[in-house]
Amino acid sequence: MAAKLAGGGGGRYSLGQNSEINVTPFVDILLVLLIIFMVAVPMAVTSIKIDLPPAVPNLTNEKPKEPVFISIQKSGAIFIADKQSSLDNLEGDLNAKFAATGQAGPKDDQRVMIRADADVLYADFMGVLNQLQTAGWYKVGLINEDIH
Numbered sequence: 001m002a003a004k005l006a007g008g009g010g011g012r013y014s015l016g017q018n019s020e021i022n023v024t025p026f027v028d029i030l031l032v033l034l035i036i037f038m039v040a041v042p043m044a045v046t047s048i049k050i051d052l053p054p055a056v057p058n059l060t061n062e063k064p065k066e067p068v069f070i071s072i073q074k075s076g077a078i079f080i081a082d083k084q085s086s087l088d089n090l091e092g093d094l095n096a097k098f099a100a101t102g103q104a105g106p107k108d109d110q111r112v113m114i115r116a117d118a119d120v121l122y123a124d125f126m127g128v129l130n131q132l133q134t135a136g137w138y139k140v141g142l143i144n145e146d147i148h
Contacts, residue, residue: 094112110137111141
């Protein structure tokens with residue numbers, strides 16, 4: 001009897017080959033996944049409550065104060081504007097530069113911009129940033145080259 005089921009030509013127990021794909025289970029799985037995503041996506045969106053201050057126009061037409069530029073060369077040399085400085089003398093030289101430009105006062109109002117060669121060692125660059133932060137300057141900007 002097993003021989004008759006396994007093969008042979010026709011007969012009562014012969015099964016024809018079905019070459020069609022049954023897509024019903026595939027559609028069922030897709031619909032279940034669609035429902036899961038429709039339920040899960042709204043829960044995944046998070047919002048963070050932030051109380052932003054309102055924008056206030058500058059009615060006094062007061063221009064922002066000019067920043068002082070610090071340049072760091074590849075060799076590690078530090079320049080404040082055109083004057084060479086060192087990491088140890090950075091705070092005193094910056095105070096002198098701000099006083100010379102008429103911006104002496106609290107360091108919260110003073111802006112410092114740093115530009116450095118592309119090949120400056122990371123330790124030299126971070127040394128300048130750490131020295132500025134230790135001295136109390138927190139409004140520090142970085143200058144880079146525009147990419148066109």
